[in-house]
Each structure stands twice: as structure tokens, then as C-alpha cells.
Amino acid sequence: xxxxxxxxxxxxxxxxxxxxxxxxxxxxxxxxxxxxxxxxxxxxxxxxxxxxxxxxxxxxxxxxxxxxxxxxxxxxxxxxxxxxxxxxxxxxxxxxxxxxxxxxxxxxxxxxxxxxxxxxxxxxxxxxxxxxxxxxxxxxxxxxxxxxxxxxxxxxxxxxxxxxxxxxxxxxxxxxxxxxxxxxxxxxxxxxxxxxxxxxxxxxxxxxxxxxxxxxxxxxxxxxxxxxxxxxxxxxxxxxxxxxxxxxxxxxxxxxxxxxxxxxxxxxxxxxxxxxxxxxxxxxxxxxxxxxxxxxxxxxxxxxxxxxxxxxxxxxxxxxxxxxxxxxxxxxxxxxxxxxxxxxxxxxxxxxxxxxxxxxxxxxxxxxxxxxxxxxxxxxxxxxxxxxxxxxxxxxxxxxxxxxxxxxxxxxxxxxxxxxxxxxxxxxx
Numbered sequence: 001x002x003x004x005x006x007x008x009x010x011x012x013x014x015x016x017x018x019x020x021x022x023x024x025x026x027x028x029x030x031x032x033x034x035x036x037x038x039x040x041x042x043x044x045x046x047x048x049x050x051x052x053x054x055x056x057x058x059x060x061x062x063x064x065x066x067x068x069x070x071x072x073x074x075x076x077x078x079x080x081x082x083x084x085x086x087x088x089x090x091x092x093x094x095x096x097x098x099x100x101x102x103x104x105x106x107x108x109x110x111x112x113x114x115x116x117x118x119x120x121x122x123x124x125x126x127x128x129x130x131x132x133x134x135x136x137x138x139x140x141x142x143x144x145x146x147x148x149x150x151x152x153x154x155x156x157x158x159x160x161x162x163x164x165x166x167x168x169x170x171x172x173x174x175x176x177x178x179x180x181x182x183x184x185x186x187x188x189x190x191x192x193x194x195x196x197x198x199x200x201x202x203x204x205x206x207x208x209x210x211x212x213x214x215x216x217x218x219x220x221x222x223x224x225x226x227x228x229x230x231x232x233x234x235x236x237x238x239x240x241x242x243x244x245x246x247x248x249x250x251x252x253x254x255x256x257x258x259x260x261x262x263x264x265x266x267x268x269x270x271x272x273x274x275x276x277x278x279x280x281x282x283x284x285x286x287x288x289x290x291x292x293x294x295x296x297x298x299x300x301x302x303x304x305x306x307x308x309x310x311x312x313x314x315x316x317x318x319x320x321x322x323x324x325x326x327x328x329x330x331x332x333x334x335x336x337x338x339x340x341x342x343x344x345x346x347x348x349x350x351x352x353x354x355x356x357x358x359x360x361x362x363x364x365x366x367x368x369x370x371x372x373x374x375x376x377x378x379x380x381x382x383x384x385x386x387x388x389x390x391x392x393x394x395x396x397x398x399x400x401x402x403x404x405x406x407x408x409x410x411x412x413x414x415x416x417x418x419x420x421x422x423x424x425x426x427x428x429x
Contacts, residue, residue: 002409002410002411003406003407003408003409003410004406004407004410005404005405005406005407006395006398006404006405006406006407007379007398007403007404007405008398008399008428010249011248011399011428011429012248012249012250012251012428012429013241013244013245013248013251013252013253013399013427013428013429014251014252014253014427014429015253015254015426015427015429016253016254016255016256017241017253017254017255017256017423017426017427018233018255018256018257019233019234019237019238019241019255019257019258019417019423020046020048020070020233020234020237020416020417020418020419021044021045021046021070021231021232021233021234022046022197022231022232022233022234022235022236022259022289023046023048023050023051023096023234023236023237023416024096024169024195024197024234025197025201025229025231025232025234025259025289026042026044026045026046026048026051026054026231027050027051027054027094027096027097027100028100028173028197028198028201029042029045029072029201029229029231030042030045030051030054030055030058030065030072030074031054031058031100031101031104031177032201032202032204032205032224032229033072033074033076033226033229034058034061034063034065034074034076034079034082035076035078035079035104035177035180035205035224036076036078036205036206036223036224036225036226036227037076037077037078037081037223037224037225037226038075038076038078038225038226039073039074039075039226040073040074040076040226040227040228040229041071041072041073041074041228041229042071042072042073042074042228042229042230042231043070043071043228043229043230043231044070044230044231044232044233044257045067045070045071045072045231046070046231046234046416047067047069047070047418048414048415048416048417048418049092049093049094049414049415050092050093050094050096050097050415050416051094052067052092053090053091053092053093053094053097054091054094054096054097055067055072056090057089057090057091057097057101058074058076060085060086060087060089061082061083061085061089061112062077062081062082062083063075063076063077063082064076074226076226078223078224079104079108079181082108082110083110084110084111084112085110085112085113088113088114088115088149089101089112089113089114089115090115090116091114091115091116091120092116092117092120093116093117093119093120093386093412093415094116094120095120095123095170096170097116098114098116098120098123098125098148099125099128099170099171099173099174100170100173100174100177101114102114102125102128102129102132102137102139102150102152102174103128103132103173103174103175103176103177103178104174104177104178105152105154106132106135106137106138106139106152106154106155106157106178106181107137107154107155107156107157107178107180107181107182108152108154108181109154110154111151111152111153111154112151112152112154113149113150113151113152114148114149114150114152115148115149115150116148119345119386120148121147121148122147123147124146124147125141125145125146125147125148125150126143126144126145126146127165127166127168127171128170128171128174129141129145129146129150130145131160131162131171131174131175132174132175132178133145134160134162135157135158135159135160135175135178135179135182135186136155136156136157136158137152137155137157137178138152138153138154138155139151139152139153140153156183157178157179157181157182157183157220158182158183158184159179159182159183159184159185159186159187159220160175160179160182160186160187161186161187161189162175162186162187162188162189163189163191164188164189164190164191164194166339167190167191167192167193167194167311167312167339168194168339169194169195169196169197169198169312172188172190172194172198172216173197173198175188176188176198176199176202176209176216176218177198179218179220180202180207180218180220180222180224181220181221182220183220183221184219184220185217185218185219185220186217186218186220187215187216187217187218188215188216189214189215189216190214190215190216191214192309192311192312193214193263193309193312194263194312195261195263195264195312195313196211196261196263197261197289199211199216200261200288200289201229201288202218202224203288204227204229204288205224205225205226205227206222206223206224206225206227207222207224208222229288230287232257232258232259232287232289232290232291233255233256233257233258233259233291234259234416234417235258235259235260235261235264235265235267235268236264236316236317236389236416237416237417237420238255238258238294239267239316239317239320239321240320240392240393240395240396240417240420241253241255241296241423241427242255242267242268242271242276242278242294242296243271243320243321243323243324243396244396244399244427245296245297245298246271246276246277246278246296246297246298246299246301246324246327247298247299247301247323247324247327247396247399247400248298248399248400249298250298251296251297251298252295252296252297252298253295253296253297253427254293254294254295255293255294255295255296256293257283257291257293258291258292258293258294259289259290259291260280260282260290260291260292261289261290262290262313263312263313264313264314265313266310266311266312266313266314266317267314267317267320267321268280268294269310269313269314270304270306270310270314270317270321270324271296271324273304274299274301274302274303274304274324274328274332275299275300275301275302276296276299276301277296277297277298277299278294278295278296278297278299279294279295280292280293280294281293281294281295300329301324301327301328301329301373301374302328302329302330303325303328303329303330303331303332303333303371303373304325304328304332304333305332305333305335306318306321306332306333306334306335306337306368307333307334307335307336307368308335308336311336311337311339315337315339315340316389318334318337318340318347318351318368318369319347319350319351319389319390319393320389320392320393320396321334322334322351322352322355322360322362322369322371322393323355323360323393323396323397325362325371325373326355326360326361326362326371326373326374326375326377327373327374327375327400328371328373328374329373329374330372330373331370331371331372331373332369332370332371332373333368333369333370333371334368334369334370334371335365335367335368336367336368337367337368338366338367338368340368345385345386345387345390347387347389347390348364348365348367348368348369349364350383350385350387350390351364351369351390351393352364352369353383354382354383354390354393354394355397357380357381357382358377358378358379358380358382358394358397358401358405359375359376359377359378360375360377361373361375376402377397377400377401377402378401378402378403379398379401379402379403379404379405379406380405380406381406381408382394382405382406382407382408383407383408383409384407384408384409384410384412384413386409386412387412388412388413388414388415388416388417389416391407391409391410391412391413392413392417392420394407395407395410395413395420395421395424
């Protein structure tokens with residue numbers, strides 16, 4: 001672990017940055033490029049640890065992948081031409097890699113084994129392995145496929161009509177990726193719509209997929225074709241600087257090329273509801289994913305209630321939203337966010353514990369948090385729990401503390417935002 005002391009003396013933040021490529025889309029661009037026959041180029045790729053784990057897995061399957069900074073070139077024989085891996089497929093800290101790979105590998109004609117780091121070993125996989133087993137997948141692992149390591153014996157799959165019990169883009173994507181190789185038409189039904197990058201990218205790679213009123217239909221046996229993917233900036237990464245711009249005095253930040261996919265833009269709605277001084281200029285293009293330039297200024301914020309169908313649209317942003325709420329007038333209530341308990345760590349408990357150390361008035365609940373504000377924050381020794389989003393939240397918090405914040409593990413931030421501290425330094429005035 002790499003500890004870091006953060007000591008900012010009444011800073012302001014001024015200037016513009018372009019946040020790194022979207023992590024979710026970067027993962028999928030590599031996956032779909034590997035499944036497709038031919039050449040795929042990816043620009044704007046996020047070269048963070050998680051996405052590099054995805055690349056490593058596909059190289060072990062015989063796919064040629066070249067990485068040059070944020071550009072990736074994939075030359076694949078197509079999924080039918082993959083090799084049985086001689087090594088275990090190691091997914092590091094990436095839940096997206098682990099869960100989506102299960103769906104991809106289930107319909108191959110070879111044996112493979114997936115494992116990850118200590119955090120992945122604790123994360124629930126039955127939510128993916130159970131529906132895949134209904135499709136005929138042969139997956140074995142600890143607790144009957146609940147935890148990694150997981151062994152997959154590829155086999156012929158059949159279609160499924162599956163009603164999602166919880167909103168999860170990872171589960172939905174794993175089923176659709178398996179459905180691509182299954183006989184018949186696979187249907188996924190969502191009560192609450194989760195991020196739709198997989199559906200958009202399937203179309204981009206030439207698949208015929210129907211999406212209507214929360215019902216997704218995909219006919220099996222379709223072949224994907226290599227293409228070009230331009231990855232927009234990650235709104236989950238932009239969220240940290242959106243909040244920083246709103247809570248740090250005398251600040252104005254311009255964020256370029258931010259992905260504003262409507263299944264991911266909950267943070268924007270929350271900022272607007274809390275009264276943030278923010279301007280959004282949508283980019284005009286025909287890209288698969290919508291983008292915008294966003295300007296955020298120091299704001300007078302008020303508390304709000306965050307619950308219901310907005311939660312899947314901002315689930316990864318809740319740690320930084322909790323910090324935002326500590327600087328808002330009144331009470332902010334976050335409900336229906338129990339999914340946070342099964343992220344890299346139990347983010348409900350972790351966020352409440354660490355913000356309390358800094359002086360926040362915050363209470364963890366079974367499915368969220370109650371935060372009273374505004375409160376002045378002070379320095380302390382804090383823990384990231386090895387979770388990149390907790391780490392970035394605490395770094396932003398240190399901008400408004402009256403004394404230094406010592407973070408136990410700053411290295412974990414590289415998982416999704418390798419240039420986070422460089423961008424912060426660019427903005428500091």
C-alpha cells in the first residue's frame with residue numbers, strides 16, 4: 001500500500017480537464033472486439049488496472065491486442081477461433097471483467113478458470129452463474145458457484161427468458177453475451193433500467209438487438225464484425241471533479257467530452273436538484289454514446305432525497321454524493337442503495353466510517369445513508385479500503401478540510417483514474 005498525505009491550504013480549482021475514458025465502455029470495447037472477427041480499433045481507452053486485466057484475459061485466449069496509451073488495436077479470429085487458455089484468467093479487482101467473462105466463456109468449446117484478487121473472492125457471483133446455469137452453462141466454484149475461483153466448461157447453450165431481480169448491468173450483460181452464442185432468442189426483462197452500454201455496443205458491432213419498455217431480445221448465433229469504438233469520458237470519474245467544483249470555494253471547472261448516457265446521468269440530476277451552478281452543453285455528433293462539455297462552479301447547495309429508479313443511474317457515484325451532501329444545507333437521505341454492500345467493499349459502511357473521521361454528521365442505514373449539513377471537515381487518518389472510489393472521494397474531501405488528510409492507500413485510485421492526482425494538480429490555484 002502507498003500512503004499519501006493530502007494537505008491543501010484553502011485552495012480554489014480553476015481550469016479545464018478531459019477525464020479518462022469510460023471504464024465500463026472500455027471493458028466492453030475490448031470484449032466485443034475480441035468476440036468479433038477482424039480488426040477493431042478503440043480510441044479514448046482507459047488504461048487503468050481493471051481494463052488492462054480484461055486485455056490480459058483475452059490475450060490468454062489467443063487474441064492479438066496492441067495498446068498504445070489510450071489507443072487499442074484488436075485483431076481477433078472471432079470467438080470460434082479462440083484458444084483454450086493454458087493459464088488461469090486473472091481479473092484483478094475487476095467485477096466487470098469477472099462477471100461478463102462468465103457469460104462469454106459459457107458458450108465456448110473449451111475449459112477455462114477465472115479468479116481475481118481478495119476483493120473479487122468475496123463478491124457474489126451466483127447472481128450471474130445461476131441464470132447462466134439455466135441456459136445450460138457448466139460452471140463450478142466455491143459455494144456452488146457463488147465465489148471465485150470459477151471453472152467454466154464451455155458447452156452449447158439454450159435461450160432464456162429472465163426477469164432481473166435487481167438492476168445490474170453486469171448480470172444483464174453476462175446473460176446477453178451468453179445469449180449471443182445460445183440457440184433461440186434470449187430475453188432479459190428489467191424493472192429498473194441499468195446502464196445500457198452492452199445493448200448499444202452490440203448494435204455498433206452489427207448485432208440485431210431489440211430494446212423496448214425494459215425488455216431486451218437478442219437472437220442467438222449472430223456474428224459480430226470488427227469496428228471502431230471511440231470511448232467517451234467517464235461520468236463516474238467526472239463526478240469527483242463536478243463535486244469538487246461545487247464545494248471548493250472560488251472554483252470553476254470545465255470538463256470536456258463527458259459521457260452523458262441517460263442510464264448513467266443520475267449525478268447530474270442530483271447536482272441540479274441540490275442547486276448546483278452547472279452548465280451542460282451537449283456535443284453534436286452521431287456517436288453511439290452521447291457526450292457533453294460541463295461547467296461547474298462553487299454552489300450554494302441544499303439537501304435532497306435520492307431513492308428509487310435513479311439509484312442504478314448513480315450507484316458508483318454515491319460515495320462522492322455523500323461528501324457533496326456534507327456541504328449542503330439541510331438533510332440528504334439516500335435510500336434503495338443496498339447494492340453498495342457488494343461493491344469492492346461495503347461502500348455504505350466504508351463511506352460513513354471515513355466521513356465521520358473527518359467530522360461529517362452521517363449515519364449508515366441498511367440501504368443507504370442520512371447526512372446532515374453543512375459541516376466543517378477536519379483532517380484525520382483515513383482508509384480507502386483498497387476501493388478506488390472511496391480513495392478519490394477522500395482526496396476531494398481533503399480539499400476542504402482544515403488540516404491534512406493521511407490516506408492509507410492512494411495506489412488503488414489507478415484502477416479507474418490513473419491520472420487523478422495529475423488532473424487535480426492542474427486545477428489547483
